Amino acid sequence: MPVMSTPVIGNDHRTRDLLGTVKNYLLTGQPEIIYQRKASKAALSLLFLIDSSGSMIKDRQIAYIKGVIAQTIAQHQHKRLRYGAVALTQGDAQLVSHYTTDTTSFIESIAQLRSGGKTNLKAGLQLIQQMKTSDKTQLYIFTDGKINTGGSLQESALYFKQHLRTLSATTVVNIESGFVKLGKAAELAKGIGATYLNL
Numbered sequence: 001m002p003v004m005s006t007p008v009i010g011n012d013h014r015t016r017d018l019l020g021t022v023k024n025y026l027l028t029g030q031p032e033i034i035y036q037r038k039a040s041k042a043a044l045s046l047l048f049l050i051d052s053s054g055s056m057i058k059d060r061q062i063a064y065i066k067g068v069i070a071q072t073i074a075q076h077q078h079k080r081l082r083y084g085a086v087a088l089t090q091g092d093a094q095l096v097s098h099y100t101t102d103t104t105s106f107i108e109s110i111a112q113l114r115s116g117g118k119t120n121l122k123a124g125l126q127l128i129q130q131m132k133t134s135d136k137t138q139l140y141i142f143t144d145g146k147i148n149t150g151g152s153l154q155e156s157a158l159y160f161k162q163h164l165r166t167l168s169a170t171t172v173v174n175i176e177s178g179f180v181k182l183g184k185a186a187e188l189a190k191g192i193g194a195t196y197l198n199l
Contacts, residue, residue, distance in 0.1 A: 120150030145184025157191035
């Protein structure tokens with residue numbers, strides 16, 4: 001009696017799901033091989049919204065961003081990472097870097113950012129919304145929370161909840177300096193349900 005062999009088509013390196021194959025046979029009576037599903041290779045996007053009104057701590061912001069990138073790479077070694085940045089400057093929002101996988105050029109783009117002007121958080125959130133994709137996205141907001149144009153802090157928080165609440169994670173990094181601290185960044189984090197950290 002001839003022995004039946006399983007046909008091999010090309011180089012099939014898929015992993016067979018033994019338990020799934022047995023269950024399928026018991027349910028259907030058909031000897032169909034079930035394969036394990038591969039993990040999604042969708043890109044993990046990191047977006048940085050940077051309040052550039054404070055020049056005194058620019059180097060600390062860059063160092064922190066470098067640390068975030070390094071930590072994310074370590075945690076997601078098998079995912080494709082990409083980075084984007086928006087700056088709050090001169091009373092408006094400016095695209096610093098569109099999505100890139102090149103960490104060196106990304107950091108250089110942030111390092112060249114000029115500081116000064118009023119802070120328009122809502123304009124920054126609107127630009128972040130335009131950049132947001134269906135991929136998993138984490139947002140880091142660097143600000144002292146002192147919003148002085150383009151609407152109030154509360155209006156910005158409301159806009160976030162209406163348009164950006166589906167982000168996978170949001171962190172507000174407080175960059176407030178000086179002896180008198182108003183705690184506006186903490187208020188923002190609470191208002192949008194974000195993680196709060198001090199730089």
